[in-house]
Amino acid sequence: MAYSERVSELDFLHNTASLHTFKMTKPTVEIPIIDFEGLEDGSPEIAADIGRKFYAACREVGFAYIKNHGIPERDIQGMFDYSRRFFALPYDIKMTAPHPPAGDHHRGYSGVGMEQVSQMVFDEDKLEAMRNGKGGDFKESYDMGSETATHNPNIWLEDDYLPGLRAYSVAFQATCRALQMRTLRALALGMPEVPEDFFERYHTEGDNQLRLLHYPSAPRDVFDSGEKGRIGAHTDFSTCTFLFQDDCGGLQVESPRSPGVFIAAPPIPGTIIFNIGDFLMRWSNDSLKSTLHRVVAPPPREDETGMTRERYSIPYFCGANKSLTIETLPGTWSESKPKEYAPITAGEYVNMRLNATYEAGVKKLKKEALVY
Numbered sequence: 001m002a003y004s005e006r007v008s009e010l011d012f013l014h015n016t017a018s019l020h021t022f023k024m025t026k027p028t029v030e031i032p033i034i035d036f037e038g039l040e041d042g043s044p045e046i047a048a049d050i051g052r053k054f055y056a057a058c059r060e061v062g063f064a065y066i067k068n069h070g071i072p073e074r075d076i077q078g079m080f081d082y083s084r085r086f087f088a089l090p091y092d093i094k095m096t097a098p099h100p101p102a103g104d105h106h107r108g109y110s111g112v113g114m115e116q117v118s119q120m121v122f123d124e125d126k127l128e129a130m131r132n133g134k135g136g137d138f139k140e141s142y143d144m145g146s147e148t149a150t151h152n153p154n155i156w157l158e159d160d161y162l163p164g165l166r167a168y169s170v171a172f173q174a175t176c177r178a179l180q181m182r183t184l185r186a187l188a189l190g191m192p193e194v195p196e197d198f199f200e201r202y203h204t205e206g207d208n209q210l211r212l213l214h215y216p217s218a219p220r221d222v223f224d225s226g227e228k229g230r231i232g233a234h235t236d237f238s239t240c241t242f243l244f245q246d247d248c249g250g251l252q253v254e255s256p257r258s259p260g261v262f263i264a265a266p267p268i269p270g271t272i273i274f275n276i277g278d279f280l281m282r283w284s285n286d287s288l289k290s291t292l293h294r295v296v297a298p299p300p301r302e303d304e305t306g307m308t309r310e311r312y313s314i315p316y317f318c319g320a321n322k323s324l325t326i327e328t329l330p331g332t333w334s335e336s337k338p339k340e341y342a343p344i345t346a347g348e349y350v351n352m353r354l355n356a357t358y359e360a361g362v363k364k365l366k367k368e369a370l371v372y
Contacts, residue, residue, distance in 0.1 A: 031253060031265055031273075032057040037068040039186055051189025058187060058276050062289030063253050065271040070182065071175055073270070076244055079172045079212075082165050083312055086142055087214040089161060097157040099143065106209055108155035112140045112216060137231050138223075139295075142212040144169055149207060151322075169210065176242060176316045177206050183240070183274060193331035202320045203239070207346075209319075215250070215295070215311040223297035223308065231295040233262075236277040237353055238319040243273040248311035249299050254292040262294065279320065279349055282341050285332040322347030 034054045038046040057064040086094070091111065099108035144154050147170060156166050184199035233254070245251065245267040252262035253275075265273060281290035297308045320326065324346065328339040344352075 031061060031063045031065060031263075033065040033067060033268070033271065034186075034274075035067050036070070036182070036186065039182060047186075048189055051186050051191075053190070054183075054186045055190025058288045060289070061253075061256050062276045062281075062291035063265065063293070064274050065268055066183070066274050067268075067271045069179055069272050071179055071272070075172060075175055078168060079244070079314055080246065080312055082162070082168055083142075083212040083214065083314060086157070086162055086165060086212060087140060087312075089157075093161050094140075094142075094157070096161070097142070097155045099141075099155070105152055106143045106211075107145065107152055109142045109157075110140060112138060138218060139213055139215045139231065141214070143209060144173070144211075145209045146173070146206050148205075173208065173210050173316070176210065177208060177318075179242065179272075180208070180240070180316075180318045183242075191329070191331060194329060199239075202324050202326065203318065205321045207319045207322065209317040211315050211317070213311075213313045213315070215248075215313075217307050217310045220297060220300065220304070220306055220308050233292045233294040235290045235292055236275065236317060237279065237350065238277040238317045239280045239283075240277050240318050241275050242316040242318070243275070244314040244316075245273065246312045248309050250295050250297060250311055251313075252294050252296060256289060256291065264299075265293070277317070278353075279346065282344075282349070283326050283329055285328045285337070285340055287329075287332040319350075320346040322350070 094109045099110040188194045251265040253265045255261045278290045327343045333339045
């Protein structure tokens with residue numbers, strides 16, 4: 001396929017099955033657990049072995065649990081505590097820090113039902129209903145990022161409403177960023193022909209996004225009937241994502257061996273979930289997998305009274321420097337596997353994603369449907 005054709009398409013739609021074809025079965029492929037113990041203070045052989053295992057997980061599954069990741073549990077629980085207190089505030093107070101109408105300014109608060117992930121929906125009637133605010137995801141969110149970012153300034157809640165939220169969130173992002181750099185180093189260690197510090201050079205600005213998510217409790221039958229959803233099947237835009245989960249459950253990942261079949265990714269104490277984003281999949285000439293995932297109503301408990309449990313999660317999305325040009329990674333292309341993508345900057349890629357159209361006969365997926 002020619003570069004011009006490849007760039008103009010929605011290259012992230014690597015699975016074109018409709019949402020209604022997705023099903024849930026017992027796990028056929030386990031999401032690997034990668035132990036980072038010894039990555040920094042062990043021998044070079046230990047670090048190289050961690051890198052090989054991590055690279056294999058990213059290549060074969062696109063998801064991994066990371067343990068011994070270096071973030072103290074008290075820091076994680078502290079962020080969850082602030083998240084619970086934020087979402088417990090009255091709606092009018094949360095709306096003093098509103099998410100702007102522009103879809104590309106991912107900062108501030110979005111109320112329940114205000115967003116709808118629609119990456120795998122191609123029906124024009126369904127898309128139009130989503131654009132009109134019907135059937136939005138049954139969740140609320142609060143987004144923040146680097147304090148030094150000028151293109152996406154933070155929209156903070158006044159400290160009087162929730163003292164310490166801003167300071168704690170900024171500190172937690174710094175902790176997550178340190179994990180990002182350790183993790184990208186581990187990936188580089190496992191990849192052929194990629195220098196150990198390769199990814200660090202492209203992520204010096206820390207242009208990342210921390211998202212607090214709350215899924216309120218609701219009658220289980222509204223999820224069973226399809227009246228409400230949590231987050232539909234999608235992939236992430238950026239380089240990679242780290243996900244902190246509470247003990248509720250509900251995350252599902254598409255099986256890499258059985259397209260359209262989703263397997264559970266339950267919370268495992270002491271671990272953080274990592275996944276590859278579309279940008280890194282493109283960068284790696286599709287060698288690394290950006291895997292579809294979704295959130296559904298959590299599994300019922302024996303003492304459940306017909307209402308689902310509320311769920312909290314905290315994803316941390318990591319992006320590359322917007323002005324740096326990336327080309328196909330060394331070791332991911334050859335004469336038998338040519339380069340599939342043209343050079344591009346992270347900024348150009350984001351703009352392409354926001355303005356891309358998916359051609360399927362007369363159907364088009366417009367940017368209004370890409371609400372994250």
